[in-house]
Amino acid sequence: MDNKALSLKGSSLLLLLLSNLLLCGSVGSLPVCPSGAVNCEVSLRDLFDRAVVLSHYIHNLSAEMFRKFDQQYAQGKGFMARAINSCHTASIPTPENKEQAQSIHHEALLSLVLGVLRSWNAPLYHLATEVRGMQGPQGDILSKAIEIEERNKQLLEGMEKILGEVFPGIKENEILSVWPGFPTPQTADEDSRLSAFYNLLYCLRRDSHKVDSYLKLLKCRIIYDNNC
Amino acid sequence: MKHQVASTLIPILLLFLSIDLLKGQSPPGKPEITKCRSTEKETFSCWWKPGPDGGLPTNYTLTYHKEKDSVIYECPDYKTSGPNSCFFNRKFTSIWTVYVITVNATNQMGSSISNPYYVDVAYVVEPEPPLNLTLKIKYPENQKPYLWIKWSSPSLIDIRSGWLTLQYEIRLKPEKAAEWETHFAGQQTQFKIFSLYPGEKYLVQVRCKPDHGFWSKWGPENFIQIPNDVANTDTTVWIFVAVLSVVVCLIMVWAVALKGYSMMTCILPPVPGPKIKGFDTHLLEGKSEELLSALGCQDFPSDCEDLLVELLEVVDSESQQLMSASSKEHLDQSMTKSKHPAPNRDSGLGSCDSSSLLSEKYKEPQENPPAFHTPEGIKKPESSETNGTHAWVPQNLGLGSQIPYSYASGPPSSTRPSPQLPSLQDAMASYHNIADVCKLAMGTPGALATSLDNTEHRALQPLETTETAGEKKAAEQSEVESTHSEADPDTPPQLVPFISEKPLDYVAIHKITKDGALSLLPKKENSNQTEKSGALAPSQEYTKVSRVVGDRILVLVQDLRAPNPASFEELVEEPPPSLQENQGEKDVASYARVPSSFGLQLAGSEYLDPVCLKHSFQ
Numbered sequence: 001m002d003n004k005a006l007s008l009k010g011s012s013l014l015l016l017l018l019s020n021l022l023l024c025g026s027v028g029s030l031p032v033c034p035s036g037a038v039n040c041e042v043s044l045r046d047l048f049d050r051a052v053v054l055s056h057y058i059h060n061l062s063a064e065m066f067r068k069f070d071q072q073y074a075q076g077k078g079f080m081a082r083a084i085n086s087c088h089t090a091s092i093p094t095p096e097n098k099e100q101a102q103s104i105h106h107e108a109l110l111s112l113v114l115g116v117l118r119s120w121n122a123p124l125y126h127l128a129t130e131v132r133g134m135q136g137p138q139g140d141i142l143s144k145a146i147e148i149e150e151r152n153k154q155l156l157e158g159m160e161k162i163l164g165e166v167f168p169g170i171k172e173n174e175i176l177s178v179w180p181g182f183p184t185p186q187t188a189d190e191d192s193r194l195s196a197f198y199n200l201l202y203c204l205r206r207d208s209h210k211v212d213s214y215l216k217l218l219k220c221r222i223i224y225d226n227n228c
Numbered sequence: 229m230k231h232q233v234a235s236t237l238i239p240i241l242l243l244f245l246s247i248d249l250l251k252g253q254s255p256p257g258k259p260e261i262t263k264c265r266s267t268e269k270e271t272f273s274c275w276w277k278p279g280p281d282g283g284l285p286t287n288y289t290l291t292y293h294k295e296k297d298s299v300i301y302e303c304p305d306y307k308t309s310g311p312n313s314c315f316f317n318r319k320f321t322s323i324w325t326v327y328v329i330t331v332n333a334t335n336q337m338g339s340s341i342s343n344p345y346y347v348d349v350a351y352v353v354e355p356e357p358p359l360n361l362t363l364k365i366k367y368p369e370n371q372k373p374y375l376w377i378k379w380s381s382p383s384l385i386d387i388r389s390g391w392l393t394l395q396y397e398i399r400l401k402p403e404k405a406a407e408w409e410t411h412f413a414g415q416q417t418q419f420k421i422f423s424l425y426p427g428e429k430y431l432v433q434v435r436c437k438p439d440h441g442f443w444s445k446w447g448p449e450n451f452i453q454i455p456n457d458v459a460n461t462d463t464t465v466w467i468f469v470a471v472l473s474v475v476v477c478l479i480m481v482w483a484v485a486l487k488g489y490s491m492m493t494c495i496l497p498p499v500p501g502p503k504i505k506g507f508d509t510h511l512l513e514g515k516s517e518e519l520l521s522a523l524g525c526q527d528f529p530s531d532c533e534d535l536l537v538e539l540l541e542v543v544d545s546e547s548q549q550l551m552s553a554s555s556k557e558h559l560d561q562s563m564t565k566s567k568h569p570a571p572n573r574d575s576g577l578g579s580c581d582s583s584s585l586l587s588e589k590y591k592e593p594q595e596n597p598p599a600f601h602t603p604e605g606i607k608k609p610e611s612s613e614t615n616g617t618h619a620w621v622p623q624n625l626g627l628g629s630q631i632p633y634s635y636a637s638g639p640p641s642s643t644r645p646s647p648q649l650p651s652l653q654d655a656m657a658s659y660h661n662i663a664d665v666c667k668l669a670m671g672t673p674g675a676l677a678t679s680l681d682n683t684e685h686r687a688l689q690p691l692e693t694t695e696t697a698g699e700k701k702a703a704e705q706s707e708v709e710s711t712h713s714e715a716d717p718d719t720p721p722q723l724v725p726f727i728s729e730k731p732l733d734y735v736a737i738h739k740i741t742k743d744g745a746l747s748l749l750p751k752k753e754n755s756n757q758t759e760k761s762g763a764l765a766p767s768q769e770y771t772k773v774s775r776v777v778g779d780r781i782l783v784l785v786q787d788l789r790a791p792n793p794a795s796f797e798e799l800v801e802e803p804p805p806s807l808q809e810n811q812g813e814k815d816v817a818s819y820a821r822v823p824s825s826f827g828l829q830l831a832g833s834e835y836l837d838p839v840c841l842k843h844s845f846q
Binding site: 056059060063080081084085094096097098099101102206209210212213216217218219220221224226227228 | 295296324325328393
């Protein structure tokens with residue numbers, strides 16, 4: 001039953017993924033290893049294609065979620081000023097422009113990407129939980145939050161695989177930023193809670209954009225030899 | 229002193245102020261930053277909108293600080309992006325960093341500062357339009373010609389390294405058209421357009437969009453003239469198809485018009501006639517072929533429908549059968565289940581509505597003496613085994629005794645499964661039974677005849693007249709004489725007895741003699757009688773025609789004078805005038821007419837249609 005449920009879930013998620021993609025070309029030809037398959041050989045090119053598709057999709061969802069939340073809950077409240085410098089992943093030294101990104105080595109960049117993804121596991125889980133407790137219509141935001149959480153896990157899995165293929169036997173330094181968590185309900189009023197939420201969505205939008213850009217850079221660099 | 233100075237200074241200041249106000253000068257209004265855009269995600273520019281300048285030359289300064297540090301910088305380049313703009317080059321641009329930007333407007337009178345504007349370069353990418361749009365018409369071999377559109381990505385955008393991924397969109401329209409036709413081109417930098425109108429001048433534009441950002445503006449228009457020789461092969465094909473379909477439609481319409489009626493009859497066959505209640509189709513199963521053969525049909529239903537007329541006939545021995553052509557349905561059912569009889573078999577039956585046929589049948593040599601069968605069971609249709617006797621037994625014998633009926637099936641080769649006997653459960657069944665008997669009789673090639681068993685045979689023929697109380701309500705056929713039995717195939721077939729549940733007084737048809745005389749007996753007298761002779765108690769016979777009821781109904785009464793079958797014979801055999809004499813009814817004549825279609829009275833009264841009798845005695 002588990003396998004069935006998993007495969008059903010996987011196929012439905014895959015359908016959702018395909019329907020949301022902006023990059024049309026790479027979607028149709030993605031081979032997927034059935035879950036649990038042992039000797040499934042997926043080429044690095046396909047791994048990267050899939051990872052890029054996932055990262056692109058996750059950022060689209062994040063941007064949309066932030067926009068909706070901003071529209072519904074944050075109008076005229078000046079949350080943006082408080083959101084600056086509030087991301088828990090700020091400690092991870094990611095490149096800030098193209099030159100920096102191009103000068104960093106593949107391996108390091110891959111590790112950074114993995115670190116960011118790992119750091120978001122816990123917050124995404126809590127995000128889904130918190131959204132359910134919000135007042136007002138939040139169905140759309142909730143569904144996006146759940147979707148992003150799922151996709152993030154898949155992307156992390158894929159990236160770990162890619163790292164293993166590109167740099168087999170690498171001793172991975174565990175980059176991780178711990179998320180401080182939401183303000184506890186007792187201490188926070190509604191405004192603080194909303195502000196904390198706003199910060200989280202703001203940071204998620206940014207980090208998903210970073211990851212997407214880095215992966216596209218890496219793909220063109222590793223697979224297409226800088227000739228995309 | 230001080231007071232004096234102050235008192236003079238203040239009016240002077242006020243004077244200056246008023247002079248300024250009179251001139252219309254004021255500090256500048258608050259400027260507003262309108263937008264910031266990056267064309268390639270490596271540099272960016274911001275534009276602001278100045279407020280009212282207060283009539284004085286106003287100076288604008290843009291200051292910013294990044295999210296991480298609090299150092300305030302001033303705009304490095306006010307020129308590159310035009311008036312009221314600030315351009316940040318690569319050195320000053322950080323992606324994924326929020327810039328807090330403010331603009332300060334200063335003039336002689338004062339200054340005013342704008343609201344802070346927060347911008348993250350990653351989300352404000354808007355590229356330039358694509359470049360080098362070229363249009364060309366290509367004529368490949370064995371293919372339709374098409375318009376080939378090609379362009380290149382905007383300059384400065386780094387696609388090769390994957391820093392930005394662009395998607396394109398083209399649009400085109402004929403010069404005079406109002407609406408643009410838009411096509412999404414994905415990440416490719418070329419596009420093919422088919423299906424263009426020859427002789428038209430087309431305008432084409434292209435734009436692009438980064439993976440997460442804004443659409444660029446539409447590029448410069450380019451136009452191309454489609455030459456007239458660009459053939460549109462689609463239209464010729466469609467014209468051909470249209471002409472062909474029109475021709476086909478015309479042919480079909482013509483065919484329908486010509487053969488409309490026959491097609492309608494083929495599609496919607498005529499509705500069969502009403503079904504007579506009381507016919508037990510089960511009993512008739514398998515006998516249809518025999519019946520039909522008697523009618524002279526080989527192909528049912530097409531040939532035989534006309535012959536299926538509502539007539540009841542009693543036929544004697546080879547030719548003595550009770551026939552009825554009333555219910556086509558029964559025949560239908562029985563027809564479908566039985567084989568066709570041999571065409572040359574002389575069943576001795578005439579068609580139910582055709583006297584000529586009947587007479588023919590009668591004249592034909594009786595090839596096969598009928599064989600009689602003892603009853604086997606009520607509802608078992610007998611297949612082609614002739615030797616077993618088949619009892620035509622009604623289902624519910626109201627009288628509490630089973631009266632097996634048997635019919636003569638022909639010689640072995642010609643036997644047919646016996647049709648189911650009609651249900652005798654209702655009073656009306658009795659009359660219909662006769663009809664069934666007719667059918668059965670017709671079906672058997674030899675002769676359908678009821679044969680009496682050693683057990684009780686009771687022929688019940690309800691002849692009911694609703695009006696006469698003095699007479700027996702129904703004629704009951706007690707026993708049909710039969711010289712049947714397996715041992716005696718030569719005996720003529722006898723009338724099939726019927727049984728009705730209804731507690732009526734029936735005139736029992738005692739026997740049908742060789743001459744075709746029908747002798748009738750009252751019901752009570754015939755129980756347990758297995759008479760084979762024609763001797764009858766004189767007073768019990770219903771041999772006198774009392775009167776004619778309605779149309780074509782002959783009412784028989786007891787003839788107390790001389791219960792002589794012969795007299796009955798006379799009665800029946802005589803041509804219509806004699807009947808008329810006896811009755812004084814003109815309707816009687818109608819009974820003598822064979823070919824007319826006699827309807828079996830269904831509405832609750834049972835009648836013995838004397839036409840059958842008449843024929844049997846001829």
